[in-house]
Amino acid sequence: xxxxxxxxxxxxxxxxxxxxxxxxxxxxxxxxxxxxxxxxxxxxxxxxxxxxxxxxxxxxxxxxxxxxxxxxxxxxxxxxxxxxxxxxxxxxxxxxxxxxxxxxxxxxxxxxxxxxxxxxxxxxxxxxxxxxxxxxxxxxxxxxxxxxxxxxxxxxxxxxxxxxxxxxxxxxxxxxxxxxxxxxxxxxxxxxxxxxxxxxxxxxxxxxxxxxxxxxxxxxxxxxxxxxxxxxxxxxxxxxxxxxxxxxxxxxxxxxxxxxxxxxxxxxxxxxxxxxx
Numbered sequence: 001x002x003x004x005x006x007x008x009x010x011x012x013x014x015x016x017x018x019x020x021x022x023x024x025x026x027x028x029x030x031x032x033x034x035x036x037x038x039x040x041x042x043x044x045x046x047x048x049x050x051x052x053x054x055x056x057x058x059x060x061x062x063x064x065x066x067x068x069x070x071x072x073x074x075x076x077x078x079x080x081x082x083x084x085x086x087x088x089x090x091x092x093x094x095x096x097x098x099x100x101x102x103x104x105x106x107x108x109x110x111x112x113x114x115x116x117x118x119x120x121x122x123x124x125x126x127x128x129x130x131x132x133x134x135x136x137x138x139x140x141x142x143x144x145x146x147x148x149x150x151x152x153x154x155x156x157x158x159x160x161x162x163x164x165x166x167x168x169x170x171x172x173x174x175x176x177x178x179x180x181x182x183x184x185x186x187x188x189x190x191x192x193x194x195x196x197x198x199x200x201x202x203x204x205x206x207x208x209x210x211x212x213x214x215x216x217x218x219x220x221x222x223x224x225x226x227x228x229x230x231x232x233x234x235x236x237x238x239x240x241x242x243x244x245x246x247x248x249x250x251x252x253x254x255x256x257x258x259x260x261x262x263x264x265x266x267x268x269x270x271x272x273x274x275x276x277x
Contacts (some may be wrong), residue, residue, distance in 0.1 A: 001038040001117070001223070002218075002220050002223050003038075003039055003042055003047075003064070003067055003071055003116040004035055004038040004042070005038075005223065006034045006037040007035060007036050007042075007047070008062070010050075010051070010056060011032075011036070011050075011054060011143060013054070013074045013142075014053070014054040014055060016031050016053070016054070017029075018030075018032040018036075018058050019221060019253055021050065021053060024046035025046065025049055025050070025053075026195050027046075029152070032050075035042070035047075039099075040275065041068060041072055041192065042068050042072065044065060044068055044069065044146070045055070047065060047068050048065060049244060050135055051064060051065075054244060067117040072173060073135050074117055075092070076097060076143070076144070077089060077094055077096075077144075077145075077206075079135065080140075080141045080242060081146075082134075082137060083134065083137035083138045083140075083195070084142050084190070085236055087234045088235065089215070090228075090235070090237055091228055091235060091237075093218075094216045094228065095112070095145070095148065095214075095216065095261075096238070097216075097218055098157045098216040098217060098218055099157055099158065099217055099218055099219040100157055100158045100160070100215075100216070100217035101156075101157050101158070101159050101214065101215070101216060101217075102159075102160040102161075102215040102251055103160075103162070103166075103212065103213060104161075104162045104164075104199075104208045104211070104212055104213055104250075104251065104254060105162070105163050105164070105167060105214065106159065106164040106166060106211065106212060107164075107166070107167065107170075107209075107212065108172075109122075109163065109167055109168075109181060109185070110146060110161055110163070111146075111191060112146055112147060112148075112159065112166060113146075113161065113184065113185060113188055113196075114142060114146075114181070115173075115177075115184045116117070116139060116178055116276075117173070117176075117177045117180060117181075118172050118177055118178070118180075119138075119142045119143065120139050121138045121172040121173045121177060122172070123138045123139060123142070126138075132215060137239070139207045140270050149188075149191065149194065150191075150195075154219075155271040156191075156193050157193070158193050158195075158254075159193060159195070160194075160196075160249065161193045161194075161195070161196050161197070162171075162195075162196055162197045162198075162199055162208070162226050162251070162254050162255060162258050163197070163199065164198075164199050165200050165201050167196055168198070168267075168268070168271050169271075175275050178275055179275050179276070181211070181231065182268055182271060182272045182275070183272065185268055186265060186268050186269065186272075187259065189265055189268075191262075195258055195261055196243075196248060196261065196264055197255060197258040197260070197261060197264050198258060198259045198263075198264040198267050198268070199257065199258040200258070200259055202260075203257050203258065205271050206253070206254050206257050207250045207253050207254060208243060208251070208256075211228050211229065211230065211231075212230045213227055213230065213251075214227065214228040214230075215227050215228075215244070215247055215248060215251060216228070223245045224238070224239040224244065224247070226238065226239050226244070227239075227244050227247045227248075228244060229247075253263050
């Protein structure tokens with residue numbers, strides 16, 4: 001995605017249209033556009049020809065081509081194609097590249113913080129209903145994703161989650177499942193790069209009440225933030241400045257309205273005690 005965006009910038013700096021580049025490379029101009037939008041793989045030979053057309057210097061071109069090779073390497077999640085919808089593969093890819101992940105979840109514990117039993121309860125609701133082996137693969141994928149929170153290199157992303165109180169009040173199977181899940185959330189809050197806030201019922205209406213969303217920020221200075229907006233069977237990912245700014249402002253307002261990290265921890269502990277009764 002970063003390289004595609006850079007290719008677009010280089011083309012525009014050379015004052016060339018996608019049609020003109022397509023004609024010179026004897027390819028459809030739509031392919032040029034799809035490369036810039038990261039909708040197709042970046043072929044080394046094609047990128048090299050583009051860089052020559054754009055007048056890119058030798059050193060920058062060599063660095064760009066080296067990154068092109070790396071960009072075409074498969075992520076670990078590609079081994080879970082059978083358990084990973086194509087639209088959600090984008091989400092996994094973004095969270096693995098992000099330096100900051102901020103999100104609001106009104107319905108369930110976010111996947112990066114789910115226990116195995118809780119994940120199984122959530123994923124079993126998928127339609128069509130997964131077979132036992134399919135469910136196991138999906139749960140394994142979800143747990144494998146969580147490794148990014150404890151990875152040594154690159155450093156784990158800063159994770160900041162706001163959860164609705166509803167998430168903690170809604171049972172997920174046997175009481176022991178929710179007890180273990182809340183214990184896991186409390187433990188996760190001990191990580192220096194994890195912030196967890198609870199939006200209490202008593203907080204009243206808030207600006208994010210319309211649905212879950214995730215904001216991704218990346219370590220590359222020339223790459224914009226991306227917001228992912230979830231729906232029942234898909235998700236929308238956009239870098240549109242107005243859309244991202246709206247969700248960024250919404251998250252900031254919600255963080256001020258939700259319980260603090262310390263108060264959220266106390267609340268989690270109180271809910272945990274209630275489940276023991």
